[in-house]
Each structure stands twice: as structure tokens, then as C-alpha cells.
Amino acid sequence: MKKFSAVLLAGLLFSCGEVQKVEIPKDKEEKIVQVGDSASMKLLKSLKSELMSAMQKGGLDEAVTVCNKKAMEITSQIEKETGYSMKRTTFKYRNPANAPDKYEAEALKYFEENIKQGKMPSYYIQALNDNGKVVYRYYKPLKVEGVCLTCHGDPNLMDKKLVERIKTLYPNDKAVGYKEGDFRGLVRVSIPADKI
Numbered sequence: 001m002k003k004f005s006a007v008l009l010a011g012l013l014f015s016c017g018e019v020q021k022v023e024i025p026k027d028k029e030e031k032i033v034q035v036g037d038s039a040s041m042k043l044l045k046s047l048k049s050e051l052m053s054a055m056q057k058g059g060l061d062e063a064v065t066v067c068n069k070k071a072m073e074i075t076s077q078i079e080k081e082t083g084y085s086m087k088r089t090t091f092k093y094r095n096p097a098n099a100p101d102k103y104e105a106e107a108l109k110y111f112e113e114n115i116k117q118g119k120m121p122s123y124y125i126q127a128l129n130d131n132g133k134v135v136y137r138y139y140k141p142l143k144v145e146g147v148c149l150t151c152h153g154d155p156n157l158m159d160k161k162l163v164e165r166i167k168t169l170y171p172n173d174k175a176v177g178y179k180e181g182d183f184r185g186l187v188r189v190s191i192p193a194d195k196i
């Protein structure tokens with residue numbers, strides 16, 4: 001009997017701690033997309049303008065510093081401004097902090113499957129219940145542009161010093177070998193249900 005209740009208790013604790021996927025109310029979809037799109041665009045614009053001005057001012061060294069030191073800082077600043085938590089995530093990551101969780105991996109697979117069939121959805125949304133608190137997740141796809149190849153392209157064609165610097169900062173870097181137009185990953189925006 002004692003053993004049985006211990007198993008039961010463990011089971012209960014486990015199910016309480018687990019995040020569960022739930023239905024997205026149909027009447028909320030449009031608003032989730034609107035809020036998610038505007039927040040993710042804000043983050044992307046900020047990251048890109050910092051990157052471009054660093055490349056113009058200080059060249060590659062400065063630009064890597066922006067991506068390395070400032071990407072997270074800029075993200076926290078936009079999170080504060082919008083009130084929504086955000087993350088860039090991908091299977092082929094440079095910083096392990098950007099590795100996908102279970103639900104982000106599901107979203108990445110959704111895009112990969114669609115891309116295989118020649119389609120490119122403009123977003124993906126989920127609703128997750130975490131201990132009674134529902135959070136919507138909006139995902140925006142990112143594509144590789146010409147400028148990205150400077151740091152995410154074929155290492156043989158990249159600046160040698162830059163390749164070394166990236167290797168020192170990220171010994172397990174997976175974010176190279178991309179081509180222009182490739183699917184790079186997602187921006188995730190988490191929107192608490194009570195904000196919609």
C-alpha cells in the first residue's frame with residue numbers, strides 16, 4: 001500500500017509539473033497573430049539595426065561582439081518594452097541557450113515539414129497550459145539573407161579570423177553552412193492568455 005501511494009504521489013507530482021498543449025480558442029487566433037507579429041518584428045528590427053551599424057562602424061569584430069554580447073541584452077530590452085518573453089531558436093544553433101524546448105522543436109518541425117512540400121507558412125501558434133496558467137506561443141520564421149552568410153555561411157568562404165573567433169566563443173557551433181534563402185529558425189513570442 002505504501003509503495004502504491006508513493007508511485008501515485010510521484011505520478012501526481014509529475015503530471016502537475018508538466019506543461020500541456022491545449023486548444024487555441026478560435027476567436028483569439030487573430031489577436032495572437034497580430035500581437036506576436038508586431039513583437040517579433042520589433043525584436044528583429046532592433047537586432048538587425050544594431051548589427052548593421054556595428055558592421056559599418058567597427059567591422060566584423062564589432063559585429064560579432066554585438067551578436068555575442070548584445071543579442072540577449074537587446075532581447076531583454078524588447079521583452080521589457082512589449083511585456084512578452086521572446087527567444088530565437090533553431091536546431092542548428094550557435095549558442096546552446098538558443099536550443100529548442102519540446103514545443104519549440106514541434107514548431108521547428110512544422111516549418112521543416114512544410115518547407116519540404118514547397119510551402120512557407122508565415123507563422124505557427126500554440127497554446128500551453130502550465131499549471132493552470134495558459135500561455136500562447138507565436139512563432140515567426142527567419143530566413144538567411146546575404147549579410148547573414150558573413151557569420152553563418154560556408155566556413156571556407158568566411159573571413160579566417162572571424163571563423164577562429166566564432167570557434168573560440170562557441171566551440172560547438174552548429175550555425176554555419178547556410179545558404180541564402182535557407183530556413184534559419186524561429187522567433188518565439190510567449191503571450192499570457194490574460195493579455196489577449
Ligand code: HEC
Pocket residue numbers: 048051060063064067068071072088089090092093094095096098142143144145147148149150151152175184185186
Ligand atoms: C557578425 C556576425 C553575424 C552576422 C552577420 C549574423 N549573425 Fe546570427 N549570430 C551570430 C552570433 C555570434 C550568434 C550567437 C549569439 C548568442 O550568443 O546569443 C548568432 C546567433 C543567431 C541566432 C540565434 C540562434 C543560434 O544559432 O544561436 C539566429 C536565429 C541568427 N543568428 C540569425 C541570423 C540572421 C538571420 C542573420 C542575418 C540577418 C545573422 N544571424 C547574421 C553572428 C552573426
